Amino acid sequence: MIGLLLAAGAGxxxxxAKALVTGPDGVSFVERGIAALRHGGCHPVVVVLGAxxxxxxxxxxxxxxxxxxxxWAAGQSSSVRAGLDGVADLxxxxxxxxxxxxxxxxxxxxxxxxxAAGDGPTVLARAAYDGVPGHPVVIGRxxxxxxxxxxxxxxxxxxxxxxxxxxxxxxxxxxxxxxxDRPQDL
Numbered sequence: 001m002i003g004l005l006l007a008a009g010a011g012x013x014x015x016x017a018k019a020l021v022t023g024p025d026g027v028s029f030v031e032r033g034i035a036a037l038r039h040g041g042c043h044p045v046v047v048v049l050g051a052x053x054x055x056x057x058x059x060x061x062x063x064x065x066x067x068x069x070x071x072w073a074a075g076q077s078s079s080v081r082a083g084l085d086g087v088a089d090l091x092x093x094x095x096x097x098x099x100x101x102x103x104x105x106x107x108x109x110x111x112x113x114x115x116a117a118g119d120g121p122t123v124l125a126r127a128a129y130d131g132v133p134g135h136p137v138v139i140g141r142x143x144x145x146x147x148x149x150x151x152x153x154x155x156x157x158x159x160x161x162x163x164x165x166x167x168x169x170x171x172x173x174x175x176x177x178x179x180x181d182r183p184q185d186l
Contacts, residue, residue, distance in 0.1 A: 001114055001138070002092045003042025005033040006156075007060070007100035008050025008072040008079040013181045017052035018101040019059065021180070028059045029100045029180075035062070037136075040110025042096050048083040075154030084144055093121045095144075097157070098136040104175040110136055116169040125167040129177035133168060137161065 007019040007030050014021060019030040030047065037045045044064030049056050050072025060066055067086030071078045080097070087095060096114055098105065109127055113136050117125035123140035126133050137157060139147060143164070150160045171177065178185075 001042050001119075002087050002090060002095040003034075003037030003040070003045040003110070004083045004087065004095045004097050005030070005037060005045065005047045005063070005100060006076065006079045006083060006097065007033065007056060008048050008053075008069045008082070009076070009100075010051035010073070011101075011181075014183060017056060018180065019049070019056040020052060021101075023103055029103055030056055030059045031062065032103055032106075033098055033100050034060065036106050036110050037096060037098055038062075039107035040096075041107075041114050042110065044090065046083060046087055048079045048086070050079065050082075075152075076156040077151035077153055080156050081148060081151050084148060092141065093119055094123050094138050094140045096136050096138050099179065101179045101181065102135055102175075102177060103180055105135065105171075105177060106175065108174050109171045109177075112171055112174065113138055113169045116167060123167075124161065124164055125169055126161065127171040127177060128168040129170075129175065130172040131168075131170070132177075133161070133166075134171075134177035
């Protein structure tokens with residue numbers, strides 16, 4: 001299963017690209033996301049960059065592949081599209097999408113969702129935190145073409161997932177799954 005880290009946003013409310021934000025331990029969000037995917041059992045790990053790509057690229061060096069979303073400012077859907085297009089040549093049954101601004105989502109969450117999803121090309125699964133759907137999201141390759149047709153704006157795969165039967169994997173015992181949007185959220 002491919003690990004796909006979406007790290008292209010400008011982080012306007014944060015005041016800088018979230019990929020560049022570091023936690024109290026000094027580890028950047030992009031490095032943390034790559035490690036969560038890799039140690040959660042995803043291979044290869046691909047990072048989608050956009051805003052501040054030149055500054056983020058060195059921090060993303062541990063990724064197996066880096067993809068740039070040229071139209072990153074159009075919203076999350078452009079990052080999802082760039083990521084899925086950027087792995088189209090890889091032979092994998094599914095991708096595991098993770099957002100860069102979820103610093104408490106670690107390898108244990110990725111592993112649980114990945115294992116619960118199984119290994120078929122029709123899988124659709126996502127983490128839930130106290131019953132609320134979140135990330136990571138596992139999307140089987142049989143869904144990719146249809147998903148790409150639905151992408152627009154800043155909603156990513158939300159609409160597609162809402163209209164399909166998705167396995168929710170409870171992970172509230174492992175993390176909060178809350179995104180970090182502003183400095184005070186850290």
